[in-house]
Structures are given as C-alpha cells and as structure tokens.
Amino acid sequence: MTLDALRLEVPDILEEDAAPLADLNERLAQARSLPHEDALQQLLGLLFRLNRNAMTLLERQRALQNCSDEYRHYAAVYLEGKLPSPLFVRLCNELAIGFKRLLLQILKGRQPSRPHLAWCLYMAQHFLAHSLLRHYQLYQEPPPSLWRDSHLLYWIGEHQECLDEPVAAAFQPAPASTLRGLYQQMLLLALSNPFHLAEGECPQLFGALAPLAGLARLLPWDDEGDSEAPIVDLTESQPCLGYAQQPDGSRDVLRRFELGALLVALHDPAPLQSAHERQLLERVQHHWMGQQQRRHPREEFDVACNLLVGLPAIHAQLLEQRPCSSPAQMLDASTGGARLLCHPDQAAQVAVGQLVLLLTGSATPRLALVRWRHLNIEGLHLGLHYLKGLAKPVWLRRAPSAQTHSGILQSTPTPGNGWLHGLWLPNGEFGEGENLWLQQANVHNQVIMPLPPANLSTASVTRHPLQLA
Numbered sequence: 001m002t003l004d005a006l007r008l009e010v011p012d013i014l015e016e017d018a019a020p021l022a023d024l025n026e027r028l029a030q031a032r033s034l035p036h037e038d039a040l041q042q043l044l045g046l047l048f049r050l051n052r053n054a055m056t057l058l059e060r061q062r063a064l065q066n067c068s069d070e071y072r073h074y075a076a077v078y079l080e081g082k083l084p085s086p087l088f089v090r091l092c093n094e095l096a097i098g099f100k101r102l103l104l105q106i107l108k109g110r111q112p113s114r115p116h117l118a119w120c121l122y123m124a125q126h127f128l129a130h131s132l133l134r135h136y137q138l139y140q141e142p143p144p145s146l147w148r149d150s151h152l153l154y155w156i157g158e159h160q161e162c163l164d165e166p167v168a169a170a171f172q173p174a175p176a177s178t179l180r181g182l183y184q185q186m187l188l189l190a191l192s193n194p195f196h197l198a199e200g201e202c203p204q205l206f207g208a209l210a211p212l213a214g215l216a217r218l219l220p221w222d223d224e225g226d227s228e229a230p231i232v233d234l235t236e237s238q239p240c241l242g243y244a245q246q247p248d249g250s251r252d253v254l255r256r257f258e259l260g261a262l263l264v265a266l267h268d269p270a271p272l273q274s275a276h277e278r279q280l281l282e283r284v285q286h287h288w289m290g291q292q293q294r295r296h297p298r299e300e301f302d303v304a305c306n307l308l309v310g311l312p313a314i315h316a317q318l319l320e321q322r323p324c325s326s327p328a329q330m331l332d333a334s335t336g337g338a339r340l341l342c343h344p345d346q347a348a349q350v351a352v353g354q355l356v357l358l359l360t361g362s363a364t365p366r367l368a369l370v371r372w373r374h375l376n377i378e379g380l381h382l383g384l385h386y387l388k389g390l391a392k393p394v395w396l397r398r399a400p401s402a403q404t405h406s407g408i409l410q411s412t413p414t415p416g417n418g419w420l421h422g423l424w425l426p427n428g429e430f431g432e433g434e435n436l437w438l439q440q441a442n443v444h445n446q447v448i449m450p451l452p453p454a455n456l457s458t459a460s461v462t463r464h465p466l467q468l469a
Helices: 024-032 036-051 057-078 086-108 114-137 144-159 179-191 201-209 260-265 275-289 311-318 344-348
Strands: 217-220 231-233 254-258 299-309 326-333 337-342 355-359 366-376 379-386 390-397 405-413 419-426 435-440 447-450 461-466
Touching (some): 024 036, 024 057, 036 086, 114 144, 114 179, 114 201, 144 179, 179 275, 201 275, 260 366, 260 379, 299 311, 299 337, 311 390, 311 405, 311 419, 337 366, 344 366, 344 379
Antiparallel strands (some): 299 326, 299 355, 337 379, 355 366, 366 379, 390 435, 405 419, 419 461
C-alpha cells in the first residue's frame, strides 16, 4: 500500500465557483430555535452543501469547527441514554467527510505542522468513531467504507509520525486523546461483541475504553505462527481478521494488535472509573482475544528468574562470561511465552521488541522477544514471546580479518536431520545483500555468505534466515 490519501471516501466537488456560506453562523443559530429533528435536518443540509463546495483550506476549517460546535450541542440530547436518530448518524458521517476533505487539502498543500495534521486526522477519525458507536447503539452493521477509511487514517498518521500527538477534544462520550488511542478504541469496541450489549451500554463502554485504549499497540505482523493477538489488515473493510482467516495481505499492511499491557492495566486502581464501567470492561475483555484467548494453556507461577536484556548481554551469557542480569518474578508461562514482573527501574532498559534471554532453573535458557510492557505500582510487567530453538553466539566480519560484530544464531530442528537457522543482528549494522564472514563458537572456519532479506524485524533487532551446511 502506498501513501495515497486520495483513496479516502469523499464525494465529488459539485460547485467549483460557489461562494462559501457567509451567513453560516447566523443560519446555525437559527437552526437551534427549531425542534430537534428539524434543527438536525437544517444543519445536515448546510454541511452537505459545504462538503461539496470548493473552499479554501482556512474557510473549510472554520466552517467545520463551527459545525463541530453544533454537533456537541445536538449530541447532548443523547447523553442520558436516548437512542440517536438516523439524521444524527448521518450528521456523524457528514462531519467525517468534511474533515477527510480538509485532510486532503492539507496534504496537497505545503508541509503541514505535525500538530495541525494530527488534529485534522484525529477529527476525521473521531467522527468515524462516533458513527461506528451510533451504528452499534442502534444494533446496525457499520458500512464497510467506515473501516477502510479508519485504517487509512491510522496508516497516514503512522507514516506522518503523529499517532501520539495529544489532541484536546471535549466530546461525550469521551474519546481517547491521541489518534492511536482513538483508532484502537474503535477496534476494541468492535471486538467487544457490541450487538450483545444491553441498550445504553455501548456508549458507556466507549467512554470506559478511552483512558485505556492507547496502552495497546499495533505492531508489525510476523509469521511465527503462534501469536495470540488479533491481526489487523489495513486494506480490509473489517476491524480485524476473523480467527479462521489467514492473513494474505502484504506484510507492510498487516499489524498484530498486542493487548498485553492493556489486559494488565485493567486490574490497576482507577479512581475515576465507575463500578459499572469496571464490570463492563471485565465482561467484554474475553471477546478481545476471540474464542482462542490463549492458544497455549498457561500456568500461574511465582518463580524467581533472571533476564539478560539486549544482544550484547545475551552473546556474553552464551559464552559463559556472566554479564549482569536483571532479577524478575515469573507470574505465568506457557509453551509460547511468559509474563514477568520486574523492578520498575528496569523500564529504561527494556523496550518492546527487545531481544532477551530468560534464565530459570532449567539447564537451557530461553531466547525471547519482549511483546508488551506495562508499568504500574507493582512494578514493570513484561510479556515475552519465546523463540523456538537453540541460541548460539556467532561473530560476523566484513572481511576475514576485519573487526568482529556479535550476533545470535537461532537454530530450530526440522523433521528429519535438517535445521532452520535465523541470524539476529542489531538494526542497521549490516545491509541486505552485503557479503559477510560468519564464525560460530568452537568452529575455526568462517563461512562467507550474502546477508539475505530479513524475515522478522522489531524496533531493536532484525532476524535473517540462513542456510548453513
């Protein structure tokens, strides 16, 4: 997928030379004096015309801000549980159209400031989120275009590096305060089996998710085959792939919806959370992981262990050089991974995507990746994903006698007598196709090889598949 915002669903411009509505504020004020449904019809007609007229960026932005203020006024009627009317749902859709068109104008102009672009992306996503909410509130299936545009807005924000730009938005029910949080709030709402909620619970759940949704993370998808997280395809017309669906999109449009930190945070003290919101979150959370909430049965533990963090420390440990390790408590584990509780001071050293080595009472250490982390009053919670096979230290050189670089060889036996090998390297140390000399511990000969394309990458390390004799 290329960064093509023109794929956003917006109607054609019908009036190229039409003057903007100079009396817009006056007509909006007049609409407020009408009965609620008549006022909505009046506002919707004005906004419909604005969205199909040619306007300057500043004119469109001011008009949309005024219409957003009117939206807050008319939305207040539905805060006490009254079901939204079809006109109000259309108003959400039309406001989303307006901000998508404004976004197109911003992207076609000069380089926008990050806060300005983040605000526009957020507002477009916000009204899509409220359209989604109102459809679920009415027990109606949202239109497929809603998810296509939502995925694309997230993807633009990801590439423009403004997913975590804070936006002040005084709407009710409360949205998350960043584009990342708002988009993930939508995903979580969709995964909560919303058509089975009681009347009035959908807006309550949406508000309860607001302070928590940003803790989840959409991470690059990998084909390790035992991930428990939902998979998002940013080109699909659905929130997440069904659990029976196999990802068939290209790797760059697939994301793994990592919920580990969020699931831990659900049990943290939350003074502003009502008892009903807490009960509602507890009731829906099992839906977020589908019927296969845990692909591997887990056992609870309270076992002391040690953690080696980062490729250099792991390399030294495998050579029995006894580098400094970090103490931790294993809280639960399965064949696929483990959850650890560490001292909060370790938060600065342990990042998501970090390669770690877990030392327990068993003779064989476990190579793993940090999938998620969450810091609370108990300490630093880490979710580890075990990497199959044996970890061995290797050295790499650009020439037979050149400077050595450390690497980790992950070797997994295959049926028969074969092995699958993966070479873990720090990001950016070598380039794809570069000729390297590889030497294993206790082996005098060096093997020359071109570095193949990576088959798994994180923010810290990259794994390259190898064919070794």
